[in-house]
Amino acid sequence: MVSYPDDHSMSSSTLPGGYRPSRAPSVASGRSSVTLRPSRHSQRHERHGYSKSHAGVTTASSSSSGHGTLNEFPTFDRTGDVDIILKNGRKEQRFTLHRLYLAQCSGWFEDVLGIGDGADSPGSSSSRAPVGKRKIRFELDWTKGVDDPMPMLILKPSSSPISTDQSHPPPLRPKPPAPSNGFFRSMTNFSALHINQPAPEPGDDVLRTYSNLFRIFYNHEPILDKTNIAVAYTECKSLLQLAAAYEALQVIGPRVDHHLLRFGSRLWKQIAKYPPSYLKLGYLARSRAIFGEALIHVVGTWPTSENALRGQVPPHVLDLVEDKVDELDEQRRRIEAKLWRLNLTTSRGERVGPSVSWLDWLVVSLWRQWFAENTTPGPVGILKDSGSRSSSTSRARPSTSRASAPPLNPQLAIARIFRLVGLGGQAYLPHDEIKRFLKCSPELYSRDNLKRAERRLEELKNVARDAVQPLTRNFLELDASTGVNYLTCTRVADGEWPWED
Numbered sequence: 001m002v003s004y005p006d007d008h009s010m011s012s013s014t015l016p017g018g019y020r021p022s023r024a025p026s027v028a029s030g031r032s033s034v035t036l037r038p039s040r041h042s043q044r045h046e047r048h049g050y051s052k053s054h055a056g057v058t059t060a061s062s063s064s065s066g067h068g069t070l071n072e073f074p075t076f077d078r079t080g081d082v083d084i085i086l087k088n089g090r091k092e093q094r095f096t097l098h099r100l101y102l103a104q105c106s107g108w109f110e111d112v113l114g115i116g117d118g119a120d121s122p123g124s125s126s127s128r129a130p131v132g133k134r135k136i137r138f139e140l141d142w143t144k145g146v147d148d149p150m151p152m153l154i155l156k157p158s159s160s161p162i163s164t165d166q167s168h169p170p171p172l173r174p175k176p177p178a179p180s181n182g183f184f185r186s187m188t189n190f191s192a193l194h195i196n197q198p199a200p201e202p203g204d205d206v207l208r209t210y211s212n213l214f215r216i217f218y219n220h221e222p223i224l225d226k227t228n229i230a231v232a233y234t235e236c237k238s239l240l241q242l243a244a245a246y247e248a249l250q251v252i253g254p255r256v257d258h259h260l261l262r263f264g265s266r267l268w269k270q271i272a273k274y275p276p277s278y279l280k281l282g283y284l285a286r287s288r289a290i291f292g293e294a295l296i297h298v299v300g301t302w303p304t305s306e307n308a309l310r311g312q313v314p315p316h317v318l319d320l321v322e323d324k325v326d327e328l329d330e331q332r333r334r335i336e337a338k339l340w341r342l343n344l345t346t347s348r349g350e351r352v353g354p355s356v357s358w359l360d361w362l363v364v365s366l367w368r369q370w371f372a373e374n375t376t377p378g379p380v381g382i383l384k385d386s387g388s389r390s391s392s393t394s395r396a397r398p399s400t401s402r403a404s405a406p407p408l409n410p411q412l413a414i415a416r417i418f419r420l421v422g423l424g425g426q427a428y429l430p431h432d433e434i435k436r437f438l439k440c441s442p443e444l445y446s447r448d449n450l451k452r453a454e455r456r457l458e459e460l461k462n463v464a465r466d467a468v469q470p471l472t473r474n475f476l477e478l479d480a481s482t483g484v485n486y487l488t489c490t491r492v493a494d495g496e497w498p499w500e501d
Contacts, residue, residue, distance in 0.1 A: 073214075073215075073218045073220060074094070074095045074096070074097070074211075074214065074215075074218075075096045076097060077096055081135055081136065082096070082097045082098065082099050082135065082136045082138070083095070083135050083138070084096075084138045084139075084153065084214070085137065085139045085140075086140055086211075087140060088140075088142070088203030088206065089142075089203065091203075091204065093210075097218075099113045099115060100115070101217060101218065103115040105216075105251045106217070106248040107246075107248070108245070108247045108248075109246065112155070136155070137155070137157065138153040138154065138155060139154060139156050140153060140210075150206075150242065150245060151203075205238060209235070209238045210242065211223070212235075213239065213242055213243065213246070213248070216251060216252055217248075222255060224236060224259050226259075229260075229263050229267060232260065236259065236260060236285075239256060240253070240285060252285075253284065253285040253287070254285075256281075256285045257285045257286070257287035257289070257290065260290065261287075267290075268476070268478040269478065271290065271297065271478075272484070275298045275305060276305050276308035276312070277308075278290055278294040279291060279309070279317075279321075280312065283313065283498060283499065288492075288497065291492075291497070292475075292491075292492050293476060295321065295492060296476055296488050296490045297488075298321055299328055300328075300486035300487050300488055300490070301486055302321075316498050320492075320496065320498055327490075328489070328490060331489075332414065332418075335467055335468055336375070336414070338467050339464055339468070340368070342364070342463055342464055343364055344363070346360070352364060362437075362441075363456045363460065366429070366437055366457070367461075367464075370429055371417070371421075374413065374417045375414055412485050415471075415487045418471050418487070421461075421465060422465055422469065422471075422472035423465075424458075424464070429457060429461075431454065434454055435450060437453075438453060470489065472489070473488075473489040474489070475488060475489060475490065475491050
């Protein structure tokens with residue numbers, strides 16, 4: 001299981017500057033695209049001095065400023081130059097932050113605040129904030145009402161000028177490093193979880209999500225549920241959607257990844273229940289652990305999970321899933337064909353056959369019959385009394401004990417048989433089956449022949465076990481023996497992660 005250190009032990013690191021999603025189309029628009037493109041942050045930091053250290057600059061608190069004003073998160077009254085007012089009609093939250101930090105963490109704020117290459121160029125967008133010493137003010141746009149799931153911030157007339165007694169903002173706390181290993185559809189109805197809790201006011205979740213966004217910008221731990229994995233999923237989903245709208249996924253994603261991985265085994269079990277949902281969440285969070293775990297389940301249950309993904313994830317993510325499905329299917333076909341060609345050889349190296357070694361050939365035939373009956377659908381009778389007829393016939397011939405009735409998805413039956421073959425030994429075709437098989441030919445049945453048949457069958461099982469080994473690997477963090485009945489050998493190699501394009 002992947003684990004990460006607590007916030008107190010995290011070392012500092014620079015803000016991500018490699019890639020980020022393309023920006024939102026306008027200031028007041030809530031739409032955004034999650035296609036990736038090179039970020040201008042890494043180029044601008046050096047040119048404009050954004051990555052310059054603030055060492056030696058201390059945070060001025062109300063007790064030391066002498067002016068009775070706050071200068072700490074979320075209200076930097078003395079040094080902040082951006083006012084953000086969050087209202088939902090009943091509640092109000094106020095943030096006084098720094099345009100520099102907002103621009104470093106969010107491409108949307110970088111453009112709107114006019115920080116960057118085009119800030120001073122002629123013909124710049126009129127939607128950008130004016131450059132000066134007066135505070136810039138943002139408020140939530142509730143024109144769609146409190147039911148709007150993603151209201152965006154809009155510029156308002158400038159407020160009072162900022163104080164000039166401290167020209168630089170206080171330093172940030174160390175940022176957590178990104179994990180090294182590392183649409184949504186409704187998972188279930190969680191209303192029952194809140195029966196004994198007061199109903200939230202409209203828009204409360206929006207205010208909480210915005211608050212978490214700014215907390216992460218200033219390296220404070222987000223306030224997310226730590227006990228209920230279902231509630232934590234919903235909160236993290238909303239936070240990632242908001243981060244995508246403000247082009248801040250590379251800052252928000254690692255914190256969401258770190259928070260969910262704290263749930264340990266409960267997270268892996270939840271991903272197994274809702275793999276398409278966590279595949280999208282893992283993609284937005286740039287989490288190798290979550291995305292890789294969900295991908296194994298999606299590929300293993302394909303095409304059952306296809307409808308939940310098609311049209312809900314970016315095309316290149318769907319392409320990756322389909323490529324992995326094709327790879328698994330090709331590998332399965334190749335190994336299945338190899339199993340059909342399995343045979344035994346005599347002490348002289350000859351392939352066994354009816355004319356070479358009758359008993360050995362019967363052992364090979366027994367194995368092939370078992371494999372055929374358990375990997376192909378059984379014949380469907382056309383007569384109503386076919387059941388009684390087949391039952392009487394079964395008493396007259398040896399049974400090869402079908403491992404189970406084939407489910408609706410034939411790939412699930414194949415997966416279970418491959419696992420039985422991978423176990424070998426007495427996992428299938430045990431001693432009693434061989435004994436009953438030989439008794440069908442009384443002239444062959446003897447103690448010596450029974451021992452020889454068991455020995456030769458064991459040789460065949462060992463060869464088959466080695467052949468299916470690539471398909472029986474389990475790359476899940478979840479124990480595959482806990483009810484996973486599909487192949488779990490899918491793996492994403494370096495360079496294949498969709499956010500690395």
